Amino acid sequence: MNKCKKYDVIIVGAGVSGTAIASAMAPYNLSLCVIEKTNDISNGASKANSGIVHAGYDAKPDTLMSRFNVRGNAMYPGLCERLDVPFKLIGSYVVAFNSKELKILQELKERGEKNGVPDLKILNADEVHSNEPKLNPEIIGALYAPTAGVVSPYELSIAFMEHAMDNGAELSLENPVTDINRSDNGFIVKTKNDTFEAKILINAAGAYADKIHNMVMEPSFTLFARRGEYFLLDKYAGHSVDHVIFQCPSELGKGVLIAPTAHENIIVGPNAEDVDDPEAVETTQNGLNEVWGSALRTLPNLPKEQVITTFSGMRAEPSTGDFIIRDYDEAPGFIDVAGIKSPGLSAAPAIAEYVSDLVKKHIHLVEKDNYKPERRKIIRFHTLTHEDKAKLVKNDPLYGRIICRCEGVTEAEIVDCIHRNAGAHTLDAVKRRTRSGGGRCQGGFCGPRIIDILSRELNIAKETICKDSSASRIILGETKGEGKQ
Amino acid sequence: MMHYDVICIGGGPAGLAAALSAKENGAEKVCIIERDLELGGILQQCIHNGFGLHTFKEDLTGPEYAQRFIEKVKETDIEIKTDTMVLEIGKDRSVYILNPNEGYQKLSANAIVLTMGCRERTRGALAIPGTRPAGVMTAGTAQRLVNIEGYMVGKKVVILGSGDIGLIMARRMTLEGAKVLAVAELMPYSSGLTRNIVQCLDDYQIPLLLQHTVTNIYGKNRVESVDISEVNDKFESIPGTEKNFECDTLLLSVGLLPEIELPFAADIVMDKRTRGPRVNESMETSIPGIFACGNIAHVHDLVDFVTIESQKAGNFAAEFAKGNLQAGNGICSLAGEGISYIVPQEIRANNCKKDLELYFRVNRVFDNVKIVLRIDDRIIKEIKKRHLAPGEMESIKVKAELLLNAESLKLEIVNN
Incomplete structure (x- = not known):
């Protein structure tokens, strides 16, 4: 039996919620560990979603979803600046094709105002089409929300975790939780490789949060897996739209969105399909057809030849209809952060802020003397000026070798992402951190070269x-x- | 800032031939920029034979073919920059380069030749449904890992697409001890060369499934199996026809696309059909003094024709550098019935000192037809063909004097 590892706080799950909480706890003097069942940060719902920071008019007033969405949205610009995460405040449109939909826009606007969303405005057809000339000419109006934005969701989660680790947090990967018991000091968490003990146990286990909850206390909710499929388009399709374009929600569903990503690709999706297995993140012909067909209604000339990949993501839909974020009198020190469906990404910073307040109820938090609020800046070579590029290569020749030609990623950037806290160990992990392999050739050129670099830097075969x-x-x-070399 | 008469971007067969030709035709300072550690481009991983039958009347391997040109280049004072990436080109023919030794630099040139070749279409571009496991890769990436690095990428293999690289890799994987279960091809015909179908599939009893495609990929970590289905005339898979193939690898040979990052960013005009830059009789793009040849202009079947085209481009680049090329607009070469594209897309007769070779592909399979060339609606040439297929590039020669004062040129396929 391994020695029991003791922490003040254990967070189960390294998705955007878990890592956001770890980052929010970083200013305080406490021991914290994030336990994750897969081999990287952001490997579940947090890596495969629309990457939209919603303004906050969707959720019903007086829900946790509306409250944390609006607050989270307001936190994004500063947060992404501080943690150096790609984020663009581009605004969103919900488009209407008829007077019935115009009426729904009005309702959304009123709901948004009730939720505290600033500066919502209904645009007429002329305004819509002069700002977004490629949209279907049959669109007669739109709800404009200037505070909506786009973020790179996996880079955000990775940044949260790295920031937490820069300030002393620990991360235990590939270590699924197998059992939880209460102890005099809090909770004994048994995992595949270890036994942990924690005063505070935070359940941010995504699609498995109901299972974790049930290891601690009586079942009080269930989660359903809802899959959404997406297309990602090349940067060549970059200016198909300049805002996040939503379809008007109707009895047929929420409709699909078309949006520029934080990296200036175009994302199209999702559909919504309830599935039994939260691991069933495959795409299907029917699902992809449904998404594309629906998107054509918004943008009739959406260029299919610019598709560079397709993927699907899983949402954890809670039986309660709202986020489940709370502590319990009957299990002091246990906090659920469960059922974090859309707008969970938008809400994550506000959820983390709230959860850290819940933690304060249970343990006395003292601020660190040496807290580092910012993450060490990431050098994104292709964004630099000619002069800065020249200067950089002079100091480190590895900036002089492009590994990913599509995204212009240098060897130095890849080496850096391997050796940072919460660093990369796989091709996909390198892709999430540097974009290398995420471009139009999808790793065909850089893949073998990144295998070489990972092997060299990590000293593994x-x-x-x-x-x-x-x-x-x-x-x-x-x-x-x-007789190989 | 270093200045050159001619800079070739890309040191594969196109860049090597263009640089040599520029040098032979009077360009003094010539430079080849290559992103890999060695010259030769994709030829270095093409260790099979069949190269050079036209150019050298010999049957060479890819590296041997490349080496002939590399040695010739090394006999000249052509400057070679390997391990160097071009990040940007300007309308003023500036070239921004990056490498670990010299850092980030701006070069300038009287003429630039774009010789970056092409890249492979991916699974993502086809939007093949299913999981996203390891073991799905393009045939060219597999070829690099197997032939250059010495690693096996699969033991039980399905190949989608019967392009030449796919066919070659079917044989290569078989020789390395893998079992190639099938090659599926969407079209009713292969886009590969007939000789490759015979020598790479038939000789090893590997089935070629025409009008089939991969409709699902299974496996959470590594590929476990794929479904192959029949397709109808609209290339839609027919439900109920899917057959499951247990395999650990899916290789894709589903088309090549010109490598157009640099010309695209420089606002060079592209051709929707070739998906490369539009070029004129001199292989010059829409920006004067910037030329394009080889697979960036249009994807070729045989390296020999890349060489011929690039020699021409190198020659005209040298002429431009010396100020001998006539500017101005020309006439368009019109792709009529049955023709997918023609290169060059534009012809300025006053630069056609020699006869002009038009390269083209047909857009479907034809039997017993004729290729008809018209200038100003007058039939200039008719060539009878027993068989034409999109997989084989065709060419037709036009006499220079016929182009003088021509107002239109059109190529079409007509029934016999």
Whole structure:
């Protein structure tokens, strides 16, 4: 039996909620560990979603969803500046095709105002089409929300975790929780590899948050897996739209969105399909057809030849209809952060702020002397000026070698992302951190080169380098040839 | 700032031939910029034979073919910058380069030749549904890992697309001990060369499934199987026809696309069909003094034709550098019935000192037809063809004097 590892706070799940909470706890003198069942940060719902920071008019007033969405939205610009995360405040449109939909826009506007969303405005057809000339000419109006934005959701989660670790937090990957018991000091958390003890246990286990909850106390909610499928388009399609374009919610559903991403691709999706298995993140022909067909209604000339990849993501839909974020008198020190469906990404910073207040009820928090509020800046070579590029290469020749030609990522950036806190160990992890392999050739050119770099930097055999999960090996052995270099 | 007469961006077969030709035609300072550690481009991983049958009347491997040009280049004072990426080109023919030794630099040139070749279409571009496991890769990436790095990328393999790289990799993987279960092809015909179908599939009893495509990919970590379905005339998969193939690898050979980052960013005009820059009789793009040849202009079947086209581009680049090329607009070469594209897309007769070769592809399979060339609606040439397929690039020669004062040129396929 391994020695029991003791922490003040344990967070189960390294998605955007769990890592946001870890980051929000970073100013305080406490021991904290994030336990994650997969081999990277942001590997569930947090990596595969629309990446929209919603303004906050969707959720019904007086729900946790509306409260944390509006507050979270307001926190985003400063937060992303501080943690150096790609974020763009581009505003959103909900478009209407007829007078019935115009009426719904009015209702959304009123609801948004009740929720505290600032500066909502109904645009007429002329205003819509002069700002977004490629939209379907049949659109007759739109609800404009200037505070909506787009963020890179996995980079945000990674930044949260790195920031927490820069300030002393720990991370335990590939370590699924198997059992939880209460102890005199709080909770004993048994995992695949270890036993932990914590005064405060925060359940941010995404699609599995109901299972974790049920290990601690009586069941009080269930989660359903709802899958959404997406297309991602090349930057060549970059200016298809300049705002997040939502369809008007109707009896047929929420409709699909078309939006520029934080990296200036175009994202199209999602549909919504209830599935039994939260791991069933495959795409389907029917689902993809549904998404594309629906998107054409918004943008009739959406360029199919610019699609560079498709993917699907899973939402944890709670049986309660609202986020479940609370502590319990019957289990002091246990906090649920569950059912974080859309707008969970938008709400994450505000959820984290609220949860850290809940923690304060249970343990006395003292601020650190040496707290580092900012994450060490990430150098994104392709964004620099000619002069800065020249200066950088002079100091570090690895900035002089482009590894990913599509996204213009240098070897130095890849080496840096491997050695940072919460660093990359797989091809997909490098992609999430640097964009290398996320461009139009989808790693065809840089893939073999990144295998070399990972192998060299981590001092592990090339055969053991994985695409994503730790069983996703790319190389299956050597060729027959002898006398290799 | 270093100044050159001609800079070739890309040191594969196109760049090597263009640089040599520019040098031979009087350009003094010539430079080849190559992002890899060695010259030769994709030829270095093409260790099979079949290269050079036209150019050298010999049957060479890819590296041997490249080496002939590399040695010739090394006999000249052509400057070679390897491990160097071009990040940006300007309308003023500035070239921003980056490498670990010299850092970030601005070069300038009288003429630039774009010789960056092409890249492979991916799974994402086809939007093949299913999971996203390891073991799905393009045939060219697999070829690099197997032939250059010496690693096996799969043991039980399905190949989608019967392009030449896919066919070559079917044989290569078989020789390395893998089992290639099938090659699925969406079209009713292969886009690969006939000789490759015979030598890479038939000789190893690998089935070629025409009018089939991969409709699902299974496996959470590594590929576990794929579904292959029949498709109808609209290329839609037919429900109920899917067959499951257990495999650990899916290789894709589903088309090549010109590598157009640099010309796109420089606002060079592109051709919707070739998806490369539009070029004129001199292989010059819409920006004067910037030329394009080889697979960036249009994807070729044989390296020999890349060489011929690039020699021409290098020659005209040298002429431009010396101030001998006539500017101005020309006539468009019109792709009529049955023709997918023609290169060059524009012709300025006053620069056609020699006969002009038009390269083109047909847009579907034809039997017993003729290729008809018209200038100003007059039939200039008719060539009877027993068989034409999009997989094989065709060419037709036009006499220079016929182009003088021509107002239109059109190519079409007509029934016999």
